[in-house]
Amino acid sequence: MKKMTSSTADHRRLFITRQAGGRFLYKIYFIIFVAGIASLFYYRLTHIHSDHPLLWLIISLAEFWFAATWLFQQGFRWAPTFHVEYPERLPKDDLPAVDVLVCTADPDREPPSLVANTLLSLMAYNYDANKLAYYLSDDGGSELTFHAVYQASIFAKIWLPFCKKYNVEPRAPQVYFSSENSASGGVGQSFRQEYDTVKVKFEEMQERIEKAGRLRKVTNETRKEHKGFKEWDSKVDPRNHQSIVEVLLRGNGVDKDSEGNTMPTLVYVSREKRPGQPHHFKAGALNAMNRVSAVISNAPLVLNVDCDMHSNNSQALRHAVCYFLDPKESHRIGYVQFPQSFGGVTENDLYANGVKRIYEIEFFGTNAHNGPMYAGTGSVHRRESLNGRKYDPRVQLKLEDKSVPGSKNWAEFEVKAKTVTSCTYEKGKPWGDEMGLMYGSAVEDVFTGLVLQSRGWQSVFCSPERKAFLGLAPVNTNDTLIQHKRWSTGLLEIFLSDYCPWTNGVGKLKLGQIMCYSFYTLWALWCLPMLIYAIVTPLAMVNGISLFPKGSDPWFRVFTFLGIASHIFSLGELMWARGTFKMWWNETRMWMLKGSSSYLFSVMVTILKALGISESGFEITSKVIDEEALKRYKKEMMEFAVASPMFIPPTTLSLLNLYCLFKTVITIANVGLSSLDHLVLQIIISGYISIISIPIYKAMFLRKDKGRMPTSVTIYSILICLALLYLSSIFM
Ligand SMILES: O=c1ccn([C@@H]2O[C@H](COP(=O)(O)OP(=O)(O)O[C@H]3O[C@H](CO)[C@@H](O)[C@H](O)[C@H]3O)[C@@H](O)[C@H]2O)c(=O)[nH]1
Ligand SMILES: [Mn+2]
DSSP: OOEESSOTTOTTOSEEEEEOSOHHHHHHHHHHHHHHHHHHHHHHHHOOOSSOHHHHHHHHHHHHHHHHHHHHHHHHHSOOEEEEEOGGGSOSSOOOOEEEEEEEOOTTTSOHHHHHHHHHHHHTOSSOGGGEEEEEEETTOOHHHHHHHHHHHHHHHHHHHHHHHHTOSSOOHHHHHHSTTGGGSSOHHHHHHHHHHHHHHHHHHHHHHHHHHHHTSOOHHHHHHOGGGGGGSSOOBTTBBOOEEEEEEOTTTTSBOTTSOBOOEEEEEEOOBOTTSOOOHHHHHHHHHHHHHHHHTOOSEEEEEETTEEEOOTTHHHHHHHHHHOTTTGGGEEEEEOOOOBSSOOTTOTTSTTOHIIIIIIHHHHTTTTOOOOOSSSEEEEHHHHTTOOOOTTSOOOOOOOOOOSSOOHHHHHHHHHHHTSTTTTTTSOBTTTBSSOOSOSOHHHHHHHHHHHTTOEEEEOOOSSOSEEEOOOOSHHHHHHHHHHHHHHHHHHHTSTTOTTTTTBTTBOHHHHHHHHHHHTGGGGHHHHHIIIIIHHHHHHTTOOOSOOTTSTTHHHHHHHHHHHHHHHHHHHHHTTOOHHHHHHHHHHHHHHHHTHHHHHHHHHHHHHTTSOOOOOOOOOOOOOHHHHHHHHTTOOOOOSOOGGGHHHHHHHHHHHHHHHHHHHHHHHHOGGGGGGGHHHHHHHHHHHHHTHHHHIIIIIOOSTTSOOHHHHHHHHHHHHHHHHHHHHHO
């Protein structure tokens, strides 16, 4: 099935590209579906509702937007394209240096032990330690986080040699030691002994970090061990504090591990923050680290990872490097993006936060036209392209190594690094626009990727067999909806920016690329057709108004075909990505919840922002969960628990559709089946919404546990429902 587009025979090539088979079948499906969409609009245009022209217009607009998003999605589906890397062909030594930037922002939502675990997993990459430098940005300015990084720097001295000696995987110690079969991973007496020693040391470290967390302070003995703790001698307010830069491990052969090998560099950074000075959230943090790393190591490649995502594959960096050293195509590549994969999601991915569809289906499609979006974590950038250099096809650019060479004055670095992380440093400089990560969107990653691609750079999606990173996804409904509110708002901000793919993108991006960016950046607008289908359809139904062809009408088949085919297709796609039926069902439910909640709120936030009434921010997702909630999550029970405004729209819609369905069925029972014919599609739609909302009804009326729907949400939703019914009886 698979067609090779480039020959493996060239042994100098470090990666190859191939296209998915079966394109011909897909194109047939495409043509049939397009014919279906065309028929639907033909029907709408030739059947204008003379009694209810406004309802006709609204429902037609909804269908128009469903069709438009379907069309945008073809950017992902048209030509899925895969890459294979050959890390075994890389030169034995002299690989490019890589600076690794990790960010964290809040010790309560992102526990310091998580940060330590992520750092350790990354430090243990199978790569020359002389070439690696690690920078942790702490936007929380927390002594507890600094303490965890300090503890990690000590434990790393036995962890790194242990990993390398026994080829341990995964190299995140917390994950490694908690997995049942890790102890049987190596052979012989010496492994067993060392395993036990390292495990004890790990547990001691973990206990020190956690104890500090419980006491909310670091013990005095520990504080004396490193000068860095002095920064916290007086209280550090996360929103108002000096720059803190501490070198914890000195690379270049200065600091050694327990076996005498070089350690990589490790630096803790907490940039200056002052009230009234914009800090631009994660984008600002990454730009600050970009500058600090330029002062200290200045590697030509920069990997950035979120603190909630540990390395799961110690070879991953070598896979990424293949793209930058490939003799034929490396010069065009601006960044390499790994998929985001998540460790703790339930079997059927209750909240669809495993985002399989994005990273196991859609991103392969972007490989066909200039490569994937930048996803904010698990991506390796060419420092030059990130820092504003435009791609020039006439230049066969080599990866230029401008690393800071030779012996280093670490104390001087700290002083210099503090000046480049002051909160006024960027004043009058091109950071956030011409250079580094882009400011102005809560989805700084996609924004930055779009800008880099507009400057001519291409990216590649690199997805080795063993997952490169494993992260933490939200584990309750509210966090999920809030995360998607941030994403869809940020994405819409990109569409409305100067870099809009429809204006600035034309001529700079490929058509397929514009379609993909349109799909993502206009995510939020999905709320319009979804709300129309979930509000107008049932309200028209209880008022006896038909919005679709009768069941006996041949046009009826066009609607059922489009509805059924799109569902079967999306199910098939997910199954292809090794999903389950239930996973697809959960995903569909979450799509509706996000549509009526996150996306609706983000459209409202964007309007308020345009009017100057509110600002959008960056609400950090919590990475902690209490034990009882975790039990419910494992049982795949949806968690509501908090009286969140995010729940009101979907709860209202679930009640509205259920009520309208009952009312209509009762009327039909009284009047006779003949009255069913003209409402049959509306009954199906409301029935479908009601079935998918079963977990919401249960959470409102049946459950007794703490995760049930708060009564206030139910009451508000009932009131809104009644208002809608009343208004519709007047206006329809
Ligand atoms: O002011 C801030 C806010 C956040 N972060 C860090 O940003 C990362 C992502 O935050 P998180 O709450 O985990 O958000 P997610 O929704 O999980 O992040 C996704 O979405 C973000 C864009 O909204 C991308 O930047 C991320 O890479 C992507 O994984 C974390 O490491 C945070 O510590 C900061 O450093 N400073
Ligand atoms: Mn995250």
